[in-house]
Amino acid sequence: MSVSRDNDPEQHSDSAADTASSDATPPIRSQSPLASTNANASADPVWIKPGSAAFRRISIALFLAGYATFSLIYCVQPLLPELANHFVVGPAESSLALSLTTGFLAFAILLAGAVSEAVGRKQLMLISICVASVLNLIAPFLSDWHAFLVVRALEGLMLGGVPAVAMAYLAEEIDPKGLGMTMGIYISGTAIGGLSGRVVIGFLTDLFGWHVALGAMGALGLIAALGFAVLLPASRNFVKRPGFQVGYHLRAWGGHLKHAGLPFVFLIGAFAMGCFVTVFNYVGFRLSDAPYGLSQSQIGLIFVVYLCGSVTSSIAGALSDKIGRGPVLVVGLLLAALGVGLTVSDSLSVIIGGIVVLTSGFFVAHSIASGWVGRLAETAKGHASSLYLLAYYLGSSIMGSVGGWFWDQGGWNAVAGFAGSLLLCALLCGLYLWGRAAKVVRQSQTRVARTA
Template sequence: MYWTHQLHSPNVCSMPAEPATASRPLLTAVDTPTSTSGTTDPRHLPGSPGLRRTQLALFGAGLATFLLLYSTQALLPNLSANLHLTPGQASWTVSAASIGLAVAVIPISALSERFGRTRIMTLAVFAAVAIALVLPFTGDLGTLTALRALQGVALAGLPATAMAFLAEEVHPSALPSAMGLYVAGNSIGGMSGRLLSGVVAGAYGWRAGLAAVALAALLCAVAFRVLIPRARNFRPGPVNPRALWHTVTGHVANPLLARLFALGLLFMTVFGAVYTVLGYRLVAAPFGLPQALASSIFVVYLVGTVASAASARIGARLGRRGALYAAITTTSAGLLLTLPESLPLTLLGLVLITAGFFTGHCVASAAVGRTATHGRAQASALYLAAYYVGNSLGGAVGADAYHGSGWTGTVSVALTAMLLAAGVTAWGTVSAHRALATAR
């Protein structure tokens, strides 16, 4: 999932089609790779020690980010039982972090243009870890939610900034693999955080689950700081808020980009709703799974890695809108399969939901980088902001629907999001046909 993600190779669905530093409308100074000799490219080459250190450092940063971002998702049934919360109330411990990240990602990524990538990433990861170390000692929903929101703000300093750092410091020939390893850290962190917290909580309680995630993230943060090479190509420049605002509003006013932002929000609404509520359903009748076993269901998250890798091939074969229709259909079919009270069908449905979500997300986020003719970093930031708003919306609304109508209510919320996504995609299809007819 941030940055904000985005160099679009088959294995890096969420990276911008071109490095985040390709367009810098918010700076008054130009930041381009240079060398003291004027002839030697100072960026890290394939196989070099600097590249290996960079890859490992940012793998650790990605791992820490998503360990922390979703650390409470597998704990929601425990939180509800111990703090006497409804699913909707408990879900805010997940949604608050996503909202904090969504709100802060654009301004913090802009600050990295002034104060440096490494400095911002270091402050971000250690601030998020410091908050994580406090979380196990909280005793009420209000404090826990507020701290999680602050943690999301801190985590906003990592995704987009990491993408920019890689684009500046890594030679283009090594960039796809470097981006791929960073996103792998994101994916593994997202799965591991849910697994670790859920399994530990099943044995020792939710506070121990949060503590385990905090300590794991601390180790990743230390590894990042020790390994990250000194930036050699960054050139600071003053931020121009007016230019940034002009770029952001211009992207929002672009009809195609607006549709892509909406698709990111809608796909993530489904993902947030399903994965937030799933634990409640699995520990309740008729399944009655133990907490640790219910948490292991997050291994299905790895399906996203396969779907992400396949998304480029699907898009090449079906076209962007065809791939989106396929993703919507797959996700919707998976949602329907989870309705019967059958664990095998629920697992199969979850596989389809995860595959459809990652395919849709990859196709939409890739199109953002290709569609934006300027300010690609800001376009990607807006996509990710919408994406995380969708996560918050899906988690909160899906949990409330579950509290009121059971799993059928959650599925209804998710299917409504997919129906809207189909409408947005159909709108794009009609607009494209009209534009083609006008051109003729």
């Protein structure tokens, strides 16, 4: 994740530039309903201190929640060729098993925070993980393709109750000095869950078949839910509040969509994620066919390249502190495009190398874009982040399925061309943001020079 700079000129000068623009909107109150609820709940919050037993329990519980959520979401991605063969559907249609999950997840994230204010943080997360795990246990027993898709869509709807709510719980309960650590542990759980969900299911499929493998992921989700329920303490600084303030949320989202820069960041998330998921959705079809003939476990191992993303995203954050977000974002997108180009090769080693380069570039771009959201959004930052996640997962859902049409029509070269066009769109948005940031800096320097 990108690391913020206190002396970044963009932080202090974006406001003036946006207010001067013709599409500027009245400022939205920075205090959300959540903030006011917490303020009323306790003038002196009872923080959980780093190093305490409760701190360790929360860290483990949120790790389990992140693991369960993202392993359940992505466990079907390596199985798409198996699902296509079993249900006798094409590659594009098989991708709906993942696309519907991420699509419903995107919309559920928007509403999960408000719902949790009525039912409670822990309760919503626990219900979400349990129901999604049970649905994953049911899915292998379904013989109808459309019923299978309904179950996967419901999983996405339920799992939307974890990401946003987990972060809200941590922000309310953990001492600010330890918040970064617990948030990092939760994020590591999501990363390991997404990775193991893809890799472990490949090995289980080779050993026992995809039905058992998919059911096993559901069972692991229930075990994680049990650990989560036992370990996570009840909220101390949260008061349930019924109702949903529609007007406030609509104003917050609308204000961000009228911002001069934020919509372009949202589009970068959509296009970059769309490219990334498209490549990983259909590379399994290519590598399971002749002349490669890789097994499910071998294809699953390809997802280990996700580990490259954790390294490059950290490097990207440090670089952005030194040279700015714009150039790092553009380099990340160009790196991803190079990776897509390499996958056109017939050499298996070059294809794998291309996937590594694509993954590295994607995580650079994603880390910079997600960090840029918080910097550009001066108020209602949570709403801005939710819009970014909405665009991010909709890009995954829509573009990931559209890529199947290109696979059917022109094979891998067509898929690579489609993925490259998505990166081109993201690059154009990135160049605009880079230019806008540079303009804001120049305006700030001019104002300083005039007042000197």
